[in-house]
Each structure stands twice: as C-alpha cells, then as structure tokens.
Amino acid sequence: MASINSSKNKIEFGDFQTPDELANLICEVIQEKYNYSPDCIIEPTCGKGNILVSAIKKFPSSKLNIGIEINDEYLNELNEKIQNENLNINLLNKDFFSIDLRNELEIENGKILFIGNPPWVTNSILGKIESVNLPKKNNFKNFRGIEAITGKSNFDLSEFILIKLIDLFFNKNSIFAFLIKTSVARKILISLEKNNIQLETAEIFPIDSKKYFDVSVDACLFILKFSEIQNKVFCNIYESIDKRILTNKIGFFRETIIQNTNTFLNVEKFLGTSEYVWxxxxxxxxxxxxxxxxxxxxxxxxxxxxxxxxxxxxxxxxxxxxxxxxxxxxxxxxxxxxxxxxxxxxxxxxxxxxxxxxxxxxxxxxxxxxxxxxxxxxxxxxxxxxxxxxxxxxxxxxxxxxxxxxxxxxxxxxxxxxxxxxxxxxxxxxxxxxxxxxxxxxxxxxxxxxxxxxxxxxxxxxxxxxxxxxxxxxxxxxxxxxxxxxxxxxxxxxxxxxxxxxxxx
Ligand SMILES: C[S@@+](CC[C@H](N)C(=O)[O-])C[C@H]1O[C@@H](n2cnc3c(N)ncnc32)[C@H](O)[C@@H]1O
Known part of the structure; x- marks a missing residue:
C-alpha cells in the first residue's frame, strides 16, 4: 500500500491518531466496567497502534492480536514499537473495505475485543474530494444492516466498519469499544434494533473531541457487549469518559428511538401518529x-x-x-x-x-x-x-x-x-x-x-x-x-x- 500523508489524505482517511492518554483511558473504562479477559484483540484501522498497544498491555490474557491499517508508514512505525517492546501483534497492511474479514481474521469462538478509532468521515465528503476510500459494492451484499447504510446518501465510514464487524462477529462472546461520533452510535443502535440483534449492554461515554483531536464534533466511546445474556436494545449514557456518572438511558418503543426512557414512561401514551401533517x-x-x-x-x-x-x-x-x-x-x-x-x-x-x-x-x-x-x-x-x-x-x-x-x-x-x-x-x-x-x-x-x-x-x-x-x-x-x-x-x-x-x- 502506498504512503498517504497530506492534508487531503487526512480528511480522506479520517486520519486522527488517538493520543496515548485517551487510548489508556478507553482500556481503563473497559476493564473497570466489564472485568474482561479477552482471548483476542482486533483493531480494524489501527494507524500507529496507540489503542492496540494500550489494549494489549491492559489485557495480557489476549494471545492473538491483530491490527489492520492501510497506511504502510504507520505500520512501519508500529512495527518498530513491536520489535522494541517485544509485543505480539499481527499486522495486516490492507484496505479494510477490500478484505474478506472472515478468511483473513480466522478467529475462533471466544472472547474477542474489537477496539479502535475508525475514520469519522462521511461518504458524501469523500464524494466531494473524489476519494475512493469507500466500501466496494460487492463487499456488502448479504450483510444485515449494511445495504440499508450504503443505500443512504450520507453515511459515515465508521458506521459501515462497525456494522460490518457486528454482523460478522456479534454472536461471539465479544466486546466492541470504538471512538465514534455520537450520532453514529445512535444509528448503530437503530440498526441493531431493526435487525433484531440483541445484546447484553450498550454504553456511551462522551469524549472531549476538541481536547483530544482538535475538532468540534460530538463524539464518544461507544461500547457494545454481546454474550449469551440477551437484552432488548438499550444504551446507558454517561456524563463523560472522565466522569462516569449515568445520566440517561436510550431505548426503543415501537421502533422509535427514545432519548430518555425514564422521562418517557410518564408520557408514552402520547406517542402515536399526528393527524396534522408536519x-x-x-x-x-x-x-x-x-x-x-x-x-x-x-x-x-x-x-x-x-x-x-x-x-x-x-x-x-x-x-x-x-x-x-x-x-x-x-x-x-x-x-x-x-x-x-x-x-x-x-x-x-x-x-x-x-x-x-x-x-x-x-x-x-x-x-x-x-x-x-x-x-x-x-x-x-x-x-x-x-x-x-x-x-x-x-x-x-x-x-x-x-x-x-x-x-x-x-x-x-x-x-x-x-x-x-x-x-x-x-x-x-x-x-x-x-x-x-x-x-x-x-x-x-x-x-x-x-x-x-x-x-x-x-x-x-x-x-x-x-x-x-x-x-x-x-x-x-x-x-x-x-x-x-x-x-x-x-x-x-x-x-x-x-x-x-x-x-x-
Ligand atoms: C482516526 S485514525 C485512527 C488511527 C488509530 N486507530 C488510532 O486510534 O490512533 C483512522 C485510521 O484509519 C486508517 N484507514 C483509513 N481508511 C482505511 C481503510 N480503508 N483501511 C484500513 N485503514 C484505513 C487511517 O490511515 C488512520 O490511521
């Protein structure tokens, strides 16, 4: 794969490397909330690997660690770190949108931690800058939820990446922990609900994207846990990734996404259809x-x-x-x-x-x-x-x-x-x-x-x-x-x- 460093490429590849401080915080939250010992850690667009390396150190139970990244310069940097620190990571220098994940990853059933910070860019912005860093059409046939996304005029690459991973691996004993836009997290919840994919828990921890990435976007650490325990789709919302105080719960009522299930309880009978057309x-x-x-x-x-x-x-x-x-x-x-x-x-x-x-x-x-x-x-x-x-x-x-x-x-x-x-x-x-x-x-x-x-x-x-x-x-x-x-x-x-x-x- 070619090197891809320029400002256009920064947009095109959603290239915002996660600082160590935030990478460590993400892993801390997962450990604190889930007491999880993964067998395998996978990062789909690992960049220089800050999150992946932090996760491997935090979760030494993991014996198979895989990072996928399109930019070979980043992987060279990460490789150096791997050698110096004697880390156990398999790197795939590939385009996420072109690979056959089922064959490439060859992962057994077990506890898998999918983690990372996928590109936050939308297909319509990529269209404007004539980028081809997009899902290939034949690569999303027969995926639950994926055709609905790609049929939309505007979707986020991170949305595509998560939905695809969830569709392939949700039934394994897995946790998905990703930095994404909060609006995308909600779209993913809606897709889980629509496709009747049940999970154990979902959580949103808002992050200060100005501080960590110098951008003004509502973004969060979004965690999904799948297991034998199946619940209807709902999501706990916390004050922030630093102040982990529960503020409200997102849920669904007759296919409508509810922002606050507590306050909704008192007024749910008024949800229906308006005879006046807005x-x-x-x-x-x-x-x-x-x-x-x-x-x-x-x-x-x-x-x-x-x-x-x-x-x-x-x-x-x-x-x-x-x-x-x-x-x-x-x-x-x-x-x-x-x-x-x-x-x-x-x-x-x-x-x-x-x-x-x-x-x-x-x-x-x-x-x-x-x-x-x-x-x-x-x-x-x-x-x-x-x-x-x-x-x-x-x-x-x-x-x-x-x-x-x-x-x-x-x-x-x-x-x-x-x-x-x-x-x-x-x-x-x-x-x-x-x-x-x-x-x-x-x-x-x-x-x-x-x-x-x-x-x-x-x-x-x-x-x-x-x-x-x-x-x-x-x-x-x-x-x-x-x-x-x-x-x-x-x-x-x-x-x-x-x-x-x-x-x-
Ligand atoms: C937001 S950055 C995050 C990097 C790293 N995960 C981190 O948290 O520091 C997104 C990364 O996705 C990579 N990327 C973009 N498009 C990709 C694709 N089609 N396949 C694989 N990696 C891709 C970029 O090169 C960049 O390193």
Missing amino acids: RNGIKHDQANVMELNLKDNLFLNSRGEIIDIEKDLVFPLLKSSDLAKGNLSPRKGVIITQKRIGENTNYIKESFPKTWNYLNANKESFMNRKSSIYKNKPLFSIFSIGDYSFYPYKIAISGLYKNIKFNILNPHLNKSIQVDDTCNFISCKSLDEAEILCKILNSSITNKILSSLIFWDSKRPITTEILNKIDLKKIAKELNYLTEYNSFVSNNPSSKVFEDNLVLF
Missing part, C-alpha cells in the same frame, strides 16, 4: 437568488442591490433564526415559482415578465443545483410546496435550535408566511384553530414527550419525523380541547383525517 418549509437550494431582503417596499439581494420584479410571487419568509428568536415580522421574502411540486413554470414568462427575466439571469446557478430531486423537473422548481403552503396560518418551529417553542405565523400583507427548509410547520385554516393547536403544542405534556425523544446533539434535533409521532388528539383530550380539536382537524384538508375521508368516499 412538513418542512420551502426547499430551493438557491438562497442567493430566491431569498430577497425586504426594505421600504423594495426587494434587495444579498449585495444590497435593488431587484425589480413583480410582487406577486414574492412571499414573506421567516428563517430558523427568526423563529428561534421570536422575530415573527418578516424581513425577507422568497420567490415562490410553483403552487405544487412539478408544476410547469413557463406561466411566469407571460404573467410576471420581470420575475421571469430575473430568474433567467440566474439560470446557471439553477442548472448547477446538485441534488437529484431537481433532475427532470422544471428548471426553477422548488420543493415542499402544495396547497398547504398557502393556508393563512401556520404553526412553526425551527429544527435547528435547542428550544421547544411553537409560534403562530399570521398572514403578512395578505400573504401566507413561508418558512425555510430548516423549519417544521403545520397549516391552519383559521386563527381559532392555530390558537388551540399552539396551546396544545406549547403545553407541558408536549414538551415532556418531545424532551424525551429529541437528541439535542443532532445537527437538526427537531424533525418532522419526531413531530409526526406526537398524537395531538390524545393531548387535546387530556387538556379538554377535544371538541374544538375534532372540529378543526376534520375541516383541515391538509390533515390525515381529511385524506382518510377522501379515500373512504
């Missing part, structure tokens, strides 16, 4: 062209230049930061080119020629939109648009901020306010409907259930997926608003109730 705001990936600043009845672009277009297609816009700060008076507008997904946009040419000219002047940047959703669609297409976008009232919440606060958006200058695609909203036909729903949503019951579901360290903690699982009808009943709720929901064509009725009659 949606994301307008998606266009063209903020510079489609979003305009509103000032003194004028439209300005981000450079402060006046944009002379008709008012008709410009709708008032609120962004995530506006909602989070409670700034509900729009300072921006967004050009709405369609009333429903896929609608032909040629009508703009005749009806709103200045808008048409403006859009065409920016044609190239529309043509450069990367997302596949725009393929084979009219050039000026937008997404997350439908009748529901134009109801007079919305109740909206930002998906990005750590604040569970729902706001009513009243019409502005006779137009329905739009929100951007980082926000979540439901649509209402009247102010009465919006007010009752907003009371339900800002109630302590809704707050409790959302708090026990939301993972605040996610990039977008509040999602339509979570909101659509809150049974507002049950909460309305608890708060004595059921009569009002029933009458509103059955008259709201954007609700599920209405859709169901349409199917019936």
